Amino acid sequence: MKPRDLSHHIAYEAGRGIEEVARELGRDPSSLIKLASNENPHGPSPAAVVAMRDAATTVSSYPKSSHTDLVSALADRWSVTERQIWLANGGDGFIDYLHRATLEPGESILVADPGFAYYGMSAHFHHGEVATYSLSKADDFAHTADRILDAYDGERVIWVTSPHNPSGATMDLDAIERLAANTEEKTLIAVDEAYGEFADGPSAVALIEGRVGFDAREDIAVLRTFSKAYGLAGLRLGYGVVPDSWGTAFTRVNTPFAASEIACRAGLAALEDDEHVTRTVDTATDARAAMSEQITAHVWPSEGNFVLVDVGDATAVTEAMQEAGVIVRDCSSFGLSGCIRITCGTESETDRAIETLNEILERAELEGADA
Ligand SMILES: Cc1ncc(COP(=O)(O)O)c(C=O)c1O
Numbered sequence: 001m002k003p004r005d006l007s008h009h010i011a012y013e014a015g016r017g018i019e020e021v022a023r024e025l026g027r028d029p030s031s032l033i034k035l036a037s038n039e040n041p042h043g044p045s046p047a048a049v050v051a052m053r054d055a056a057t058t059v060s061s062y063p064k065s066s067h068t069d070l071v072s073a074l075a076d077r078w079s080v081t082e083r084q085i086w087l088a089n090g091g092d093g094f095i096d097y098l099h100r101a102t103l104e105p106g107e108s109i110l111v112a113d114p115g116f117a118y119y120g121m122s123a124h125f126h127h128g129e130v131a132t133y134s135l136s137k138a139d140d141f142a143h144t145a146d147r148i149l150d151a152y153d154g155e156r157v158i159w160v161t162s163p164h165n166p167s168g169a170t171m172d173l174d175a176i177e178r179l180a181a182n183t184e185e186k187t188l189i190a191v192d193e194a195y196g197e198f199a200d201g202p203s204a205v206a207l208i209e210g211r212v213g214f215d216a217r218e219d220i221a222v223l224r225t226f227s228k229a230y231g232l233a234g235l236r237l238g239y240g241v242v243p244d245s246w247g248t249a250f251t252r253v254n255t256p257f258a259a260s261e262i263a264c265r266a267g268l269a270a271l272e273d274d275e276h277v278t279r280t281v282d283t284a285t286d287a288r289a290a291m292s293e294q295i296t297a298h299v300w301p302s303e304g305n306f307v308l309v310d311v312g313d314a315t316a317v318t319e320a321m322q323e324a325g326v327i328v329r330d331c332s333s334f335g336l337s338g339c340i341r342i343t344c345g346t347e348s349e350t351d352r353a354i355e356t357l358n359e360i361l362e363r364a365e366l367e368g369a370d371a
Contacts, residue, residue, distance in 0.1 A: 009125075010121060016327055027325070033326055033345060033353070034327045037233070040228060040280055044235075045231055045273040047269040047270060047273040047276070048267070063264050067258075067259060069268055085239055088239055089255070092236075093238060093255075096125070103123065105128070106127065107129070108129040108131050108155040109128055109130055109131070109156065109158070109159060112160075114167075114334035114336055116165050133150070137310075140301070141300065143160065143170065145178040145182065158190065162192070162193060163193075163302065164304075168301065169300070170199055177207055180207070188219050190221050191222045194225045204220055205241050208222065208242070216243075222242075225239075230271075230277065237263040284304075290351070294358070295358065308340075309340050313364075314332050317330075317361075321357060328343075
């Protein structure tokens with residue numbers, strides 16, 4: 001027996017962990033900071049931590065009421081019906097559910113290049129194909145409807161990441177609506193708002209529901225996650241908001257008990273913990289401003305909890321930063337070999353990242369001048 005032919009599947013490359021890097025460098029993990037995976041520098045919502053501890057003794061039962069309660073709390077939060085909320089094992093789990101619910105074998109999705117790798121991986125698992133639309137460094141990764149429509153060829157799902165990973169650029173609701181209005185009826189626009197809490201504009205849920213001056217649409221779905229603003233990345237909890245008319249498809253595609261008892265209890269507590277979200281968003285806003293003002297290389301404007309920086313040789317700079325104890329993301333894996341992505345840290349972490357990067361850039365410049 002062999003697995004099916006997986007040779008055209010790519011393996012997901014996660015950002016590197018502190019322990020892993022510390023072991024490799026023979027260093028004490030506490031001397032390193034990790035700004036590579038867009039995690040929350042303030043940790044999990046404290047209210048969620050209490051809820052997780054309390055829930056620990058009940059995990060001998062399958063999650064029933066906690067699952068129902070979280071769906072209901074999220075439906076309230078977005079003013080939608082309960083069947084419009086699809087709970088999942090992280091936002092990644094929702095990507096899988098959406099593909100299971102939409103793709104017939106051989107159908108395609110259209111995704112951004114550069115962009116988040118998991119859309120394509122998931123489409124392949126679900127016997128789909130992947131086409132891309134390009135976003136360009138030269139025009140600041142502008143997400144226009146025309147750019148995507150130029151590449152569109154009747155794909156079943158178009159993924160729009162807003163804020164976009166790794167650039168932090170956004171696509172406004174007018175442009176998303178124009179995209180949806182100019183694609184075939186069978187095409188779904190899936191808007192990934194994993195970083196939505198850090199952005200200024202309204203969620204694309206407004207387009208599903210016909211709010212803020214838009215007509216309601218049945219061809220838009222929105223991904224959200226507890227991994228970023230709520231600090232629960234290790235728990236794996238995310239969800240989608242889909243149109244009411246096909247929300248019940250979830251019951252036919254979901255993994256039984258899509259989110260664990262502990263995850264559901266933590267999610268319920270985190271949703272109430274506005275203080276933690278506000279603090280997290282404020283920290284990210286300050287860190288973005290500090291990095292764009294003080295880093296001596298070009299920093300793209302970002303509405304996420306990270307910034308993309310044009311450093312010239314991303315691999316060399318990432319390695320030098322790691323040597324200096326700051327782990328950042330080399331964006332070569334996104335096809336951006338000149339760029340690194342730095343997650344917004346606490347004030348002191350961000351200051352250390354700025355200082356370290358500026359020193360490395362200055363050194364490279366001096367060495368270039370000497371050569
Ligand atoms: C754009 C984007 N979408 C979705 C996800 C998935 O997040 P999670 O599965 O942790 O909810 C990520 C994670 O980094 C992301 O960057």
